[in-house]
Amino acid sequence: MSTLKGELARVGIEGDVSGRAKHIYSIWRKMQRKDISFSKIYDIRAVRVLVPTVADCYTLLGIVHSMWRNIPDEFDDYIAVPKENGYRSLHTAVIGPRNRIVEIQIRTYDMHEEAEFGICAHWQYKGSDSTAANQSYESKIAWLRQVLEWHDEIGSEDVKDLFKHEGSPDRIYVFTPEGHVVDLPPNSTPLDFAYRIHTQVGHRCRGCKINGRIAPLTSILHTADQVEVITGRHESPSRDWLSASSGYLHTPRARAKVQQWFKKQDQDKNIAAGKSMLDRDFRQLGVKNINLDTLAEKFNKKGTAGLYAAVGAGDIQVEQVLRAARGQLARAADPVSLITRRPHAARYGTSRFYIYGVGDLLTRIARCCNPVPGDEISGFVTSGRGVTIHRDDCGSLLRLKTQHPERVLQASWGGEPTDVCFVPIRVRAYDRSGLLRDVTSTIDRLELSISSINSGQNRHGKVDIVVGVEVRGIEDLRMLITRLRNIPNVIDVERIFEDARA
Template sequence: MKSTDSTIPLEKLLEHLPENYTVAERELVERAYQVAEEAHQTQKRHSGEPYIYHCVAVADILSELKVPSEVVAAGLLHDTVEDTDITLADIRRDFGDTIASLVDGVTKLTHLPRVSRGDQHAENGDNGHEEEPIAPALLGRKEDIVAETLRKTFLAMGEDVRVMFIKLADRLHNMRTLSHMPEHKRRRIAQETLDIFAPVANRLGIWQIKWELEDLGFRYVNPEKYKEIAELLTEKRPDREAQLEDIKKNLVKLLAQNNIKAEVSGRPKHIYSIYKKMQKKDKAFDMVRDVRAVRLIVPDIPSCYAALGVIHTTWRPIPGEFDDYIAAPKDNNYQSLHTAVSYDDKRPLEVQIRTQEMHLNAEYGIAAHWQYKEGSKHADKNYEKLINSLRSKMEWGSDVQDANEFVESLRSDVFQDRVYIFTPRGDIIDLPSGATPIDFAYQVHTDIGHRCRGARVNGKLVPLYQGLKTGDRVEILTAKRGGPSRDWLNPNLGLVRTQRARSKIRVWFKKQEDEQNLAQGRDILERELQRLGLSEINFEKMARELNYKTPDEMFIELGNGDLSVNKVIKQFSQHEEVEEIFEVGPSTTPTTSTNAIEVVGLKGMLTTMARCCNPMPGDPVVGFITRGRGATIHRQDCPNILQTRDRERLLQVGW
């Protein structure tokens, strides 16, 4: 982002507003400033600056993103409801529903549960607060509060993505001024920035915010390595800049000779991206530093490919370094051609080729394309797919009961590197790197995933554990009916690697078990009611009395053994006291010699015939120890015996 001054006056902010703002829109921003300034007039930041400087800085960052005036105004007001006497009703009355909704969204993010907020207030004791870490050591911790906070943060993002514009701007300014925070908080906030907010900016395509958050976060998380790379970059900067000037001149001349108009610029290197490349490719800094990078801006898409052809015929392409993100855009709608060639001095030259529109998309992402109508939340059609994709992931997260599972899904399905796979019809499916054909199948449709039995990749049968690569064309072979295999959930087999697919598979098996338990539970209850001569039972009432929402829930727990049929009967049988499920015989008279039951190793034990299955002489039987009444004799295939969890109470018996 261009402005890094933490003390931007109102006049500067008004100068930075997009040129297409109307007079009314500029007046709206100025009015929001006046309200915010008065509301925060007694509050200061940790730096000692008036709190309003932070609000103006947030609004200035938003104005650079070219967002609508309502979003800039909401940026000025984003802390008023949280930290001053102004209410949401006041905001709605003075500024309308749209701005009130945005301020409310940011306030709700601030109200999420925190691990520690004991030192949140400004040093002078006033109410202005500076952003605290949502959670320490994010994505490595498994505390419920951390996971739940993350889930709610991203669900809020799914409701209105403009709230995240404000939150990202808020976080960026807080990172720019992080040196004023107590030392023990800096690393936690910086780690959270790297783990959550920088990836969110990337997913929204806001590269300008993404790279600055990464570099600032890295500066506090790993200050030694940050300083080392920064010093090395500074040391060689004059030579590198001179080399780039020569490269740019050569490229402009070469392209002009081929009738291609192009704007050529050096592509800045960012410290965190250099560090990640060193890690990913296991390279020393010198090898990474020596890679020069340029960007070509051309008039249209045909010119992109024409420029690529000229470059590839002039210099030798480096194998494995070409990516066509025009034909297959990234998940955040990023488009460019990427290549690397061996330049005249045999050192690598990275080249990005894009149109001006693609460049704006890459710099500002969805924010640059946000069009608005009065009272609406509308992005242009090129970005509706991205918004729907993000919302679908967030809505899926709201169905996940375990918050930690949702955190894992963010890590594996949202923030990982992506691959772009083609369906047989040519549609593009976006998946995390390392995804398998089964992951692909579940991404296309849940039912296709359940019935997946094989896959062809680029026309060839492949094992289901094979990782997919960008550009692969995948055809899923399905059965007419059936479901997934439990082996798919075995992590050692590597068949499924996305959290989405794992969750869908678990849900399928739980549903199958529930259906089986439902049928068995209903059968158990109906047979017991029939045995007792009870009829015309209102199962709806029975379920409600036992605190179940539906009879099916009650039947499922009867079937899996979590609920005793005896408890159900006792609740509703007023004319008969029903005994424990296995203590069903009223008689304590020993059996006659013709029906004699012998308990192996225990002569003379009292035995009683179970009424639930009415064992007859010659039937295969088993004994169940009852409390104070010897053993109840059941048929071995009695459902009550088959489902009992008290296997240690079973006895071997015989006629």
């Protein structure tokens, strides 16, 4: 410890160094959990170092590894890849003074406070003092302990209600079918939940039920949901899970587990899969004449095959390839007719705010309620004076709604209009009830506008839906195509051109 303190002073880092010996019971429990011998327990002696910044963490790590030989496979970077419960720190084991093995934990003061007193804690780390905890963290611990104590007394349903109304905003709490509570980051999906339960459960995941009903794997989980994972016999993750635009995975740890699985696959399989993924996305986006050898150089890969292998293994995402190909995409898009337009909006006085939903009609602010940006608003079409903008709770508007409901327009505030591109897309699917609704709902959730839509059935019960969508760029277009592709019964989604419309 004195050596570390001296090194901190030498490099000008203000830090705290403390140590602890692992309890005998903790040693036994770790040996049982990991099925290892006593000689494989490397954190019997541990030193914790707290420093001000993340950069200081890695600086000190380099110093430690230069002073003492580190033990292979005993280094964990939980800063770059935090644990599922949010825990962040650097862990390394070294052969220290007098040839004794010592575990060294390095983290910032903020990380330490969260690890000690947040819900992600080892429940206030072994032997530590909790007097420094701030009030919010202490209240979280007290609240969660109370929930655990009440679980057997008040029943699972009442516990769900408690979670739903009083849950922590920085975590969500969902239930397994057996009633166990699993905590996850906000915006987690059932697939994140599956990998949180066990890596093999994630690899074998085929579907899920949320609150007893079949749901997509891209569904966003909420506190008090009950999640059941439907698994198959064999491990077969999908490479689509790694795509950020697909919405399958939210947590970095689950994504890392999928990437690790594909890295173990045969090189030829990764090349074939990467080629299939890029070909599919380029075709659906209408992108042609891309020089993949040039792109491979940007990612330090050997030729097109090296790029394919990296994409297939999950080391490089299709989105990254598209971003790297911006210059080539501009040239390749020459034959594509992009119709750009600026959405109609009325400016609010001389401010930077605009009113949407009233088209090109003249607008004026109602004097009866004087709405300002941030208020919920509606417009009323007057006779010869354009549209009058009212607050939604304005008494005059409520009266006009009952007398002339057809003249009331839904309006909203926004920033200055920006150019958008009109892109026609064809969705080919097996016809079913609710298909058109699912297509339009998906577009709406991405906050994109529909300019036109046409649907027609062809042979063998298949239907073609041609929808004109306004997008802001190639990223919007790829996100939309990916989400449409995930709709049940959809066979294919692709961008079409004027001469290709059917």
